[in-house]
Amino acid sequence: MSVTGGAGRPGLEKTPTGIHGLDEITGGGLPKGRPTLVCGAAGCGKTLLAMEFLVRGATEFGEPGVFFAFEETAGELAQNVRSLGFDLDALAAQNRVSLEHIRVERTEIEEAGDFDLEGLFIRLGLAIDTVRAKRVVLDTLETLFGGFDNQAILRSELRRLFRWLKDRGVTAVITAERGDGSLTRQGLEEYVSDCVILLDHRVTDQVSTRRLRVVKYRGTAHGTNEYPFLIDESGFSVLPLTSLGLDHPASTERVSTGIPRLDAMLGSGVFRGTSVLLSGTAGTGKSSIAAHLADAACRRGERCLYYSFEESPAQILRNMRSIGLDLGPWVATKQLRFITTRPTLFGLEMHLAAMHKHVREFDPALVVIDPISNFATAGTAGEANAMLLRLVDFLKARGTTAVFVSLTSGGGTLEATEQQISSLIDTWILLRDIELGGERNRGLYVLKSRGTAHSNQIREFVLTDLGVELRDVYVGPEGVLTGSMRAAQEAREQAAAEERKQAIATRRREVERRRAAVEAQIATLRAGFVTDEAELEHLIAAEEAADRQLRDDRAAMARNRRADANEPEPTAPGRPGGAA
Amino acid sequence: MNTADNTPATPDPDAGTWELRLYVAGKTPKSVTAFENLKKMCEQHLPGRYRIEVVDLIENPRLAKEDEIVAIPTLVRKLPDPIRRVIGDLSNVEKTLVGLQLRPAAQGW
Numbered sequence: 216m217s218v219t220g221g222a223g224r225p226g227l228e229k230t231p232t233g234i235h236g237l238d239e240i241t242g243g244g245l246p247k248g249r250p251t252l253v254c255g256a257a258g259c260g261k262t263l264l265a266m267e268f269l270v271r272g273a274t275e276f277g278e279p280g281v282f283f284a285f286e287e288t289a290g291e292l293a294q295n296v297r298s299l300g301f302d303l304d305a306l307a308a309q310n311r312v313s314l315e316h317i318r319v320e321r322t323e324i325e326e327a328g329d330f331d332l333e334g335l336f337i338r339l340g341l342a343i344d345t346v347r348a349k350r351v352v353l354d355t356l357e358t359l360f361g362g363f364d365n366q367a368i369l370r371s372e373l374r375r376l377f378r379w380l381k382d383r384g385v386t387a388v389i390t391a392e393r394g395d396g397s398l399t400r401q402g403l404e405e406y407v408s409d410c411v412i413l414l415d416h417r418v419t420d421q422v423s424t425r426r427l428r429v430v431k432y433r434g435t436a437h438g439t440n441e442y443p444f445l446i447d448e449s450g451f452s453v454l455p456l457t458s459l460g461l462d463h464p465a466s467t468e469r470v471s472t473g474i475p476r477l478d479a480m481l482g483s484g485v486f487r488g489t490s491v492l493l494s495g496t497a498g499t500g501k502s503s504i505a506a507h508l509a510d511a512a513c514r515r516g517e518r519c520l521y522y523s524f525e526e527s528p529a530q531i532l533r534n535m536r537s538i539g540l541d542l543g544p545w546v547a548t549k550q551l552r553f554i555t556t557r558p559t560l561f562g563l564e565m566h567l568a569a570m571h572k573h574v575r576e577f578d579p580a581l582v583v584i585d586p587i588s589n590f591a592t593a594g595t596a597g598e599a600n601a602m603l604l605r606l607v608d609f610l611k612a613r614g615t616t617a618v619f620v621s622l623t624s625g626g627g628t629l630e631a632t633e634q635q636i637s638s639l640i641d642t643w644i645l646l647r648d649i650e651l652g653g654e655r656n657r658g659l660y661v662l663k664s665r666g667t668a669h670s671n672q673i674r675e676f677v678l679t680d681l682g683v684e685l686r687d688v689y690v691g692p693e694g695v696l697t698g699s700m701r702a703a704q705e706a707r708e709q710a711a712a713e714e715r716k717q718a719i720a721t722r723r724r725e726v727e728r729r730r731a732a733v734e735a736q737i738a739t740l741r742a743g744f745v746t747d748e749a750e751l752e753h754l755i756a757a758e759e760a761a762d763r764q765l766r767d768d769r770a771a772m773a774r775n776r777r778a779d780a781n782e783p784e785p786t787a788p789g790r791p792g793g794a795a
Numbered sequence: 796m797n798t799a800d801n802t803p804a805t806p807d808p809d810a811g812t813w814e815l816r817l818y819v820a821g822k823t824p825k826s827v828t829a830f831e832n833l834k835k836m837c838e839q840h841l842p843g844r845y846r847i848e849v850v851d852l853i854e855n856p857r858l859a860k861e862d863e864i865v866a867i868p869t870l871v872r873k874l875p876d877p878i879r880r881v882i883g884d885l886s887n888v889e890k891t892l893v894g895l896q897l898r899p900a901a902q903g904w
Contacts (some may be wrong), residue, residue: 317863324866324881325881325892325894325895326881326883327827327882328890329867329886330825330867330869332866333867334852334864334865334866335866337852337856338860341856344858362865489891649812
């Protein structure tokens with residue numbers, strides 16, 4: 216019968232399960248009109264998966280369903296799934312779901328001869344006809360093996376049952392317990408050959424993780440990985456975490472970090488939708504910078520999701536208030552949401568799954584994870600790395616800016632994170648202690664920032680009452696100067712500047728003095744000259760007067776010698792009149 | 796194919812008539828065999844104080860749910876209490892008698 220599976224046929228019709236993620240992995244749902252086997256160990260969620268498939272079919276896809284429970288009574292089942300918001304009683308009253316308990320009590324039954332399971336077929340047929348079911352769940356069919364001695368009959372009857380279900384054209388989910396070395400305890404997988412889904416509930420280092428894997432899906436391409444899944448108040452959700460490619464859009468929009476100086480170092484902020492790593496040793500102010508980023512996002516009117524794995528929201532709020540950053544109002548406006556759990560509370564996959572869910576629900580523009588270092592405690596370093604990779608991919612695909620805070624241990628190189636995620640990170644801001652002159656101070660530099668001409672400077676950053684402030688550091692002969700040594704250096708420089716100012720002023724005064732001296736000299740000389748000039752003028756005037764006198768005397772003399780009139784009159788220059 | 800034989804003669808510690816119900820699904824060879832085997836057994840062990848009701852689930856499918864029938868044929872001893880069930884075509888007489896708790900009682904006689 217498995218030949219009819221039609222391997223490789225492209226147009227295999229599928230029935231959507233309505234279970235988040237499962238339809239994505241299977242490329243649309245379960246094979247329509249065929250049975251699907253869901254197997255797994257006790258308590259891994261088989262019944263729930265089957266139930267959700269049925270309820271979603273009835274409520275979301277208009278496909279009524281029949282649930283045959285071999286282990287629990289209808290009342291118990293309805294009660295069990297009520298916590299997930301499934302109201303089976305109401306659905307049954309509306310004839311959209313039929314719930315039936317098949318009781319097979321070994322001790323009450325004696326087998327005497329040949330039999331078949333026609334009674335089950337009749338009941339199933341009646342139930343299907345009553346609600347016009349398109350979906351059928353048999354949970355857990357294998358219980359029948361405990362109810363009857365004659366396994367040969369049972370096997371042939373089950374074979375007939377699956378054939379019959381196919382003939383009825385219903386999409387069936389059959390659950391089965393996982394066996395040792397085989398998918399199911401009774402080898403049901405040999406009857407159900409179209410689709411087999413394996414659920415797993417593993418506990419590693421006391422941390423449990425639920426996983427789902429599509430073992431087989433005839434005639435269709437499907438994700439073959441193990442996908443973590445969650446069971447919570449909204450039901451089942453599978454996370455197709457690794458189905459992502461590297462095709463996320465790259466935004467050119469820059470978002471502020473909330474620290475103007477840091478923005479400047481990064482060339483006006485970080486690109487939206489990129490990942491930012493803040494790493495550093497203990498007490499270097501990583502969380503403070505992360506809080507600034509969160510605050511800046513909220514100021515822009517965006518939503519921010521803040522995962523805190525070490526501090527309670529109240530503690531963060533209090534601590535940030537001490538540096539003048541009040542995140543309280545953002546919490547009140549529901550722009551900022553804190554999620555605080557211990558990393559060891561559940562497995563990495565569950566963390567990731569929960570984060571996916573939160574991000575999908577809250578739709579933040581910024582996600583802060585403080586710190587990522589603790590994830591290694593919830594799994595191995597390799598697992599933590601894989602998980603963060605998926606998280607980065609997921610957030611990037613959504614265009615959500617991610618801020619990861621990583622604590623580096625003191626001994627190692629600062630330029631290494633324990634999670635080995637540096638290659639995933641677009642902007643890496645490294646915070647470090649600078650220990651000098653008997654004090655520790657905080658230094659900050661941008662180790663890398665993809666697509667940005669970023670500053671190569673180390674800045675000292677100071678936590679003030681008004682938030683984080685970045686200052687220049689002094690590079691002296693002994694290296695970088697920070698803190699009080701920076702202050703001392705500043706003072707020294709100020710003193711030197713003062714001295715220089717004094718010197719300049721002195722020079723300036725000297726010049727003035729010299730100028731005054733020179734000018735005084737000039738004045739003296741000029742005064743001397745004026746005296747001389749006057750004297751000389753006087754002498755000149757006297758000479759001239761004498762000269763004139765002489766000429767006048769000569770003229771007078773000549774006049775007196777008029778007798779000698781024959782004598783040619785000597786011409787005296789300067790005497791225009793002459794004697795007439 | 797309801798059959799009722801009743802002879803209230805012999806007094807019995809088990810008191811009164813045995814009410815047996817045989818669930819079948821159509822007239823299949825198995826159901827016919829079962830009915831014949833049952834009849835033979837009753838004649839032998841409960842002469843005159845049994846009543847066999849044959850229920851065909853093809854005709855009355857609702858009864859399958861109400862009476863919690865899975866295997867066919869199923870023989871249910873409704874009286875005397877408690878309810879006992881035997882499945883199969885009853886070709887294994889020994890097991891049928893044990894199932895109906897006729898064996899210990901028969902030894903008592």
